[in-house]
Each structure stands twice: as structure tokens, then as C-alpha cells.
Amino acid sequence: MTPTEVDKINAMNDRDIGSSDAPGSRVLLVDDQPIVAEAIRRMLADEADIDFHYCQDPSNAIKMAAEYQPTVILQDMVMPDIDGFVLLRFFHSTPGTRTIPVIVLSTKDDPAVKSEAFELEASDYLVKLPDRVELIARIRAHSRSYMAQKERDEAFKALRVLKKELEQKNAELYRLSSQDGLTGIGNRRRFDEFLESEWRRAIRESSPLSLILIDIDHFKPFNDNYGHQSGDECLQRVAQALARGVRRPSDLVARYGGEEFAVILPNTATEGAQKLAEALRVEVEALAVSHEHSSTADCVTISMGVASTIPLTGMAAPELTKMADQALYRAKEAGRNRFCVWRLEKDAVTAYDKEEERLSRVLADGPASPF
Ligand code: GH3
Ligand code: MG
Ligand code: MG
Numbered sequence: 001m002t003p004t005e006v007d008k009i010n011a012m013n014d015r016d017i018g019s020s021d022a023p024g025s026r027v028l029l030v031d032d033q034p035i036v037a038e039a040i041r042r043m044l045a046d047e048a049d050i051d052f053h054y055c056q057d058p059s060n061a062i063k064m065a066a067e068y069q070p071t072v073i074l075q076d077m078v079m080p081d082i083d084g085f086v087l088l089r090f091f092h093s094t095p096g097t098r099t100i101p102v103i104v105l106s107t108k109d110d111p112a113v114k115s116e117a118f119e120l121e122a123s124d125y126l127v128k129l130p131d132r133v134e135l136i137a138r139i140r141a142h143s144r145s146y147m148a149q150k151e152r153d154e155a156f157k158a159l160r161v162l163k164k165e166l167e168q169k170n171a172e173l174y175r176l177s178s179q180d181g182l183t184g185i186g187n188r189r190r191f192d193e194f195l196e197s198e199w200r201r202a203i204r205e206s207s208p209l210s211l212i213l214i215d216i217d218h219f220k221p222f223n224d225n226y227g228h229q230s231g232d233e234c235l236q237r238v239a240q241a242l243a244r245g246v247r248r249p250s251d252l253v254a255r256y257g258g259e260e261f262a263v264i265l266p267n268t269a270t271e272g273a274q275k276l277a278e279a280l281r282v283e284v285e286a287l288a289v290s291h292e293h294s295s296t297a298d299c300v301t302i303s304m305g306v307a308s309t310i311p312l313t314g315m316a317a318p319e320l321t322k323m324a325d326q327a328l329y330r331a332k333e334a335g336r337n338r339f340c341v342w343r344l345e346k347d348a349v350t351a352y353d354k355e356e357e358r359l360s361r362v363l364a365d366g367p368a369s370p371f
Contacts, residue, residue: 006056009037024049025143028070030061030087031105032079036128040074043132050139058082066096071143073102076128077113088120099149101142105130182232183239186254191262194252198266199317202310210265210273210308213324214242214280217301217336219259221293234300235259237287245283246276262324270308270341277304277339285337296336303331304339 027050029040037054044050055064058079065073073091077084084104091097101123106113109127117125123142126135178190186194195211202209216222216238223231235255242253242261256262263280265273281302289300305328307320323342331340 006034006037006054009034009041009054024051025072025139026051026053026068026070027072027074027139028053028055028061028065028068029074029105030055030058030079031074031076032056032058032081033076036076036105039129040135043135044139047136050136058087061087062090062094062097065091065100066094070100071146072123072139073097073100074105074139075102075122077104077106077117085116085120088117088122092121099146101146103138103142180239180255183236183255185239185243185261186252188254188257191252191254191256191264194254194264195317195320198264199311199320201266203313206310207267208269208308208310209320210268210270210306211320211324212263212265212273212277212280212339213256213305213307213321213328214261214263214302215304215328215332216259217296217303217332218291218294219300222291222300225293234289237289238284238300238302241283241287242280245280262321268308270306273306273308274339274341277306280304281337281339301337303328303336305329305331305342306339307342 027040027044029037029052031037031040031054034054034056037056041052041054044052053064053068053070055061058076059081061073061075075084075087075091079087084106088102088104091100091102102121103124103126104114104117104122105126105128106117107128114125124138126138178187178193179185180187198209201207216234219231219234222234226234239253239255239261242263246253246263248265250266251268252262252264254262254264263276265276268276281304284302285297285299287300291298291300294301305324305326307323307327309315309320309323311317311320327340327342331338334340
């Protein structure tokens with residue numbers, strides 16, 4: 001039979017052969033004998049849901065399968081140019097055809113051939129020429145399970161893509177929800193979360209944790225005299241200066257609220273925190289943002305409260321904030337443009353009476369002072 005006769009067999013199937021959108025089953029027969037092809041074509045001719053395509057040359061079968069995208073392959077085992085087992089292996093090892101079910105069409109019902117074919121992942125085994133009803137039933141069954149599997153795979157693939165997109169969006173959302181809109185540094189929410197987690201870590205590791213609360217001096221008169229927009233720009237510049245001044249990646253600079261900022265310093269004791277506070281003070285002063293209405297200096301300055309501790313189980317993170325706040329209050333009182341350090345003796349007067357008692361006990365019992 002010439003290629004024209006093969007074309008004729010294929011052309012006789014008037015459905016949309018080759019279209020991967022066609023519904024139902026798409027059958028690709030690989031068999032060197034056109035007479036078999038014609039017989040099979042006739043068996044399937046009345047089945048509206050089955051498209052039939054024929055490949056006479058087995059060396060062309062992989063290429064044709066890739067183009068036609070059958071939902072089931074019928075494959076002869078004895079062909080002149082290529083061994084049926086070799087072709088089975090090819091189908092199974094080629095990515096585009098790996099999962100397509102192959103029904104082996106053999107001339108004999110030989111258990112050895114059958115067993116080897118199944119070992120090579122053949123889906124089914126029929127003796128030529130098969131019974132029409134049986135052939136159609138098996139084509140439909142294998143096609144259905146192939147398409148169902150394909151749909152499942154595609155759905156899982158789409159799900160994986162969606163999951164990745166969702167993770168990226170969530171990360172972006174988290175970033176946005178934890179960032180201060182005006183200055184771009186962490187916001188109050190980020191501060192609270194970070195302080196809480198670093199507090200817990202410090203308890204676990206018995207490591208020191210420091211907090212610097214920062215407040216711009218005389219910011220109200222700055223706003224009142226230079227306008228709200230200049231106030232905003234000043235906040236941005238101060239935030240940048242603070243972010244520049246903090247060197248360790250584990251440190252966090254956040255906007256605590258209004259014209260107040262906070263720096264959390266994990267694994268940092270009071271000496272380190274004081275050094276950094278002074279560096280931040282210098283950094284902001286060096287911005288030289290003119291402030292003619294400040295009674296402290298002729299430029300924008302900051303006051304800071306520094307608190308450091310090795311937290312103990314039973315203490316809560318906001319206590320550190322209270323300590324830093326009290327120290328900040330003292331820095332304001334002492335003349336601004338400076339930092340003060342929270343100390344047990346000086347600050348623990350009212351709200352800290354009980355804490356002082358408890359800590360005094362700990363200090364008396366334990367070898368190292370947490371402050
Ligand atoms: P002190 O030296 O004691 O800190 O005095 P202060 O004027 O800085 O403090 P006060 O708390 O009286 O004023 C804070 C001002 O900060 C009030 C408000 O006008 C300004 N402010 C707070 N948030 C923003 C903001 O987002 N943008 C601008 N432009 N101003 C803000
Ligand atoms: Mg304030
Ligand atoms: Mg202020």
C-alpha cells in the first residue's frame with residue numbers, strides 16, 4: 001500500500017482528526033498491514049465519539065502520536081522495521097506519550113509475549129482481529145481513564161501554580177500590612193510582632209534584648225510652622241537616618257506612631273544599645289533639618305529612652321516598652337536631644353514596685369544581673 005492509500009484510510013474518517021479539542025476517544029493504530037487498519041477503521045466507523053488515525057510506518061509513530069495526541073494507541077507487535085517491544089519502550093520513555101495507554105494487538109495469544117508487553121507498561125492486550133464490541137469497550141475504557149488522569153494532572157498543576165501565586169501575594173500582603181505607608185519602615189504592627197517573638201527567643205536563649213524608643217523633639221511647632229507636608233518629609237528623613245544608623249540585619253526600625261520610632265535590638269545588652277542610641281542621635285542631628293522653632297537646637301533632634309533586659313519567664317514584652325518609655329520621658333525632662341537608660345533603682349518606683357521586688361530577689365539569688 002502506498003502512502004496515498006494510508007491517507008485514504010485516514011481521510012475516510014470524516015471527523016476532525018488531529019484536533020486535540022475533539023471530544024471522546026482518539027485512536028492511533030500503528031500496524032504495518034493496511035488490511036488490519038482498514039478492518040479496524042470499519043469497526044470504529046459508526047462510533048461518533050471515536051476518531052481513528054492510522055500510522056503504517058512504526059518509525060514515524062512517536063512523531064505522529066505527538067501531533068495527533070491520541071487518547072489510546074493500538075499497536076501491532078510484529079512489524080518489519082521495528083520490534084513491537086522496542087516501540088512500546090519508546091512510547092513509555094517519551095514525555096509526550098509516556099502516559100497514553102497502549103493496547104497491544106498481537107497475532108497470537110502467547111503468555112510470554114503478553115507478560116513482556118505488560119512488563120513494558122502496555123495497558124491491554126488483544127489478539128488480532130479483536131471482537132468489535134470488545135475493542136470499542138476497551139478503547140472507551142482506556143480513553144476515559146487516560147483523560148480523567150490527564151484532567152487530574154492538569155488540575156493539580158494549576159493548583160500548584162495558584163498556590164505559588166497565593167504564597168507570593170500573601171508575602172506581598174504581609175509586607176504591605178507590616179510596612180508604614182509614609183516612611184517605608186516597619187509599622188506598629190510589625191513592631192508588636194517582632195518584639196513579641198524576640199522577647200520569647202530571648203527567654204529561650206537567656207539572651208539580652210534592648211529597645212530604644214525615639215521621639216522627635218518639638219515636632220508640633222515644626223508642623224505648625226512649616227506645614228504638614230514638610231512634617232511628613234521630616235518624618236521620612238528621620239526614618240531613613242535611623243534605618244541607616246542600624247547596622248545589624250537582625251535589628252528592627254519601626255514607626256511606633258506619630259513622630260515616635262522604635263529600634264529593637266536582639267542579642268544586645270545595654271552598652272551596645274547606648275552606643276547605638278548615641279549614633280542615631282548624631283545621625284539625625286547630621287541631617288541638619290532646620291528647625292527655627294525648637295528651644296533645644298536650630299535643627300531637628302531626637303530624644304530616646306533605652307531599655308535592656310534578659311527577660312525572665314513570667315515577664316511580658318510590653319514591660320520593656322514601658323521601661324523605654326519611662327527612660328524617654330526622663331530624656332525629655334533632662335533637656336532633649338539625648339538618651340536616657342532605664343535603670344531599676346531610678347525608674348522602678350510606681351508601676352514597677354512589684355517587679356522591683358521580684359527582680360531584687362532574682363538578683364540576690366542569681367549570679368548575673370539581667371540589667
Ligand atoms: P516633644 O519635644 O515633647 O516631643 O514635643 P512634640 O511637639 O514633638 O510632641 P507632641 O506630642 O506635642 O507633638 C507631636 C506632633 O507630631 C503632633 C503632630 O502634629 C505631629 N505628627 C504626628 N504624626 C504625624 C504625621 O504623620 N505627619 C506629620 N506631619 N505630623 C505628625
Ligand atoms: Mg510624641
Ligand atoms: Mg515629640
